[in-house]
Amino acid sequence: MRPGFAALLSLSFAWATPALAQADGLAVPERTPLRGVGVYERPPLPPAAPADTTEIMQVVERPPSLIGGLEGLQERMIYPESMRRAGIEGTVYVQFIVDEEGRVQSPVCARAPHKTLCDAALTALIDSRFTPGTQEGTPVKVRFTMPVQFNLQGGTRCV
Numbered sequence: 281m282r283p284g285f286a287a288l289l290s291l292s293f294a295w296a297t298p299a300l301a302q303a304d305g306l307a308v309p310e311r312t313p314l315r316g317v318g319v320y321e322r323p324p325l326p327p328a329a330p331a332d333t334t335e336i337m338q339v340v341e342r343p344p345s346l347i348g349g350l351e352g353l354q355e356r357m358i359y360p361e362s363m364r365r366a367g368i369e370g371t372v373y374v375q376f377i378v379d380e381e382g383r384v385q386s387p388v389c390a391r392a393p394h395k396t397l398c399d400a401a402l403t404a405l406i407d408s409r410f411t412p413g414t415q416e417g418t419p420v421k422v423r424f425t426m427p428v429q430f431n432l433q434g435g436t437r438c439v
Contacts, residue, residue, distance in 0.1 A: 336377055336421045337413065344378040344410040344422050356404040359430055360396045368394050372401040372428045380419040382410040390425060401428040 346353060363369075370393030377385040387405055389398035405426070413422035 334380075334421055336423050337415060338423055340413040340415045340420060340422055342414045344382065344413040344424065347382070347409045347411060353404060353408055356407060357428065358400055358404070360400050363394060363396055363400075363430065364432065367432065368397065369430050369432050370394075370397065372397050372430065373425055374398075374401050374405055374428060375423065375425045376405065378410045378413060378422050378424055380412050380421060382412045384408055384410070385421075393430075397430050400430075 372392040373390040374387060375390045376387035379385050384406055387402050389395075389402065392398035392401070412419040414420065
């Protein structure tokens with residue numbers, strides 16, 4: 281390496297902290313800005329967001345159960361007439377969360393043969409109530425996926 285090249289190379293880098301600069305024998309004020317970087321001091325960290333203590337469980341000791349059973353849900357389920365006339369049938373997979381009080385939260389269609397069938401399944405499910413699932417005797421939020429079959433011969437059926 282050429283003698284002048286090493287000196288040029290060392291000038292192109294700045295010290296990361298005042299301690300490193302002082303270790304090389306340089307007197308550096310505490311808040312000396314680095315070229316293009318700002319100051320040596322680390323900016324204060326933003327306040328931590330409160331931790332969400334309500335974990336959504338997938339498997340629990342006692343899963344939620346539908347109040348009124350599947351028969352009650354099937355009574356609220358309405359097969360859309362437009363889908364009957366078009367001959368569209370199939371299974372709608374509805375995913376939702378049962379909260380600690382047994383209410384349905386965040387219902388979405390995971391898969392459906394048609395948006396209209398999805399809307400019919402969601403409409404019936406939103407009005408449903410569950411007994412909450414429990415883990416170690418405490419009510420917890422539980423993620424659920426429920427298949428709902430729309431069949432032209434048999435109407436609707438929750439599996």
